[in-house]
Amino acid sequence: MTVTAHATISPRPGTPGVHPHGLPRPGRTLVMGVVNVTPDSFSDGGLSFAADAAVAHGLALLEQGADIVDVGGESTRPGAARPPVEEELRRVLPVVRELAAAGATVSVDTMRAEVAARALDAGARLINDVSGGLADPAMLPLAARAGTPYVLMHWRGHSAGMQGRAVYDHVVTDVLDELRLRIDAALEAGMGPDRLIIDPGLGFAKTPDHNWELLGRLGDVVALGHPVLVGASRKSFLGGLLADRTTGEPRPARLRDAATAAVSVLAAAQGVWCLRVHDVASTADAVRVTARWGVEATAARSPLSRVR
Structure with a gap:
């Protein structure tokens, strides 16, 4: 196995430290808007299942400030x-x-190389593979040949049984080690380092405690030296945190957007490249606020700021 050097970076608060080739570079954390063309999404219950509705939803997300759909x-x-x-x-x-x-700058969210290839032909510019190339052995070679940016997520198995695999000695260390193995696999397949994006996989074979620990240590994921995508939007660990005080019922998915925006601020402040969210408007505001705060935080640390 090839030994890969993983650079440590120290981004200015609120700005990503590295950027993938050929995608927007607005000088702040990007916002990726979710377009679920499914009948059974946990977040919207299939509201965008019809193609026309999905296209209209994607265009609305762009109007709200999405950099990628x-x-x-x-x-x-x-x-x-x-x-x-x-x-x-x-x-x-x-x-x-x-x-x-x-x-639009379009990403295709798929674990199948055939779907990814056809979507690239249709105009997609990014592959978002939640399996990190594990679900389809043809995916990494395809992405390498295409030269397209590729999101490689930490993954331990398909949805039907993934929560049974949420067992770690130390979740941050284990996730980082497993991401390094997949990064090496992607590079060995011929993928350019400047095309590779990583995702710690919040909610995928993770308990709520695992998710919170990873969120608190996103700087360690960023330090692997590749752009980092984070998808916390409306996930069940937020619903559990915000559960009804009387009944204990988790807050419904569509009422978790304020909490998602709070996570967006915290993640952007740790230098992540992009946030994948359902409600674009609130996170678009959040990343702009965080980037502006980053300018002031950097200036406050400068020796020149102490000169009177």
Whole structure:
């Protein structure tokens, strides 16, 4: 196995330290808006399942400030069943094609190389693979040949059984070690280091405590030296934290956006490259506030700021 050097970086608070080739560089953490073309999403219950509705939703996210729109045709909520590849293609391709034609930077959220390849042909500019190349052995070679930016997430198995694999000696150390193995696999497949993005996989084979510990140590993920994508939006660990004080019922997914925006601030302050969210407007505001705060925090630490 090739030994990969992983650089340690120290980004200015509120700004990502490294950027993938060919994607927007606005000088702040990016915002990726979610377009679920599925009938069983945990977050919206299939509101954008029809292609026309999904395209309209993607365009609305762009208006709200999304830098990237992420189109997916397979639900990855715990326990979800996988659609056939033909069905995933039917869901995804028209939406990718229309949004790309409208000028959007489109990401395709898929674990299948065939879907990724067809989506790239339709205009997608980024592959977001929650399996990190483990679900389909053809994925890493495809991404390498295409030369496209590629999101590699920490993953231990498909949705149907992933929560049974949420066992770690030390979650941060184990996730970092497993990400390093997948980074090495991607580089050995021929992927350019400047195309590779990593994701700690919040909620995927993780308990709520695991998610919170990873969020508190995002700087360690950033220090691997690749752009970092974080997807905490509306996830169940937020619902549990905000559970009704009387009944103990978790807060419903669509009422978790304020908490998501708070996580967005904390993640942006640790130098992540991009945040994947359902409610774009609140996180678009959050990352701009964090970037502006970063300017002042950096200035306050400068020796010149103490000169009278």
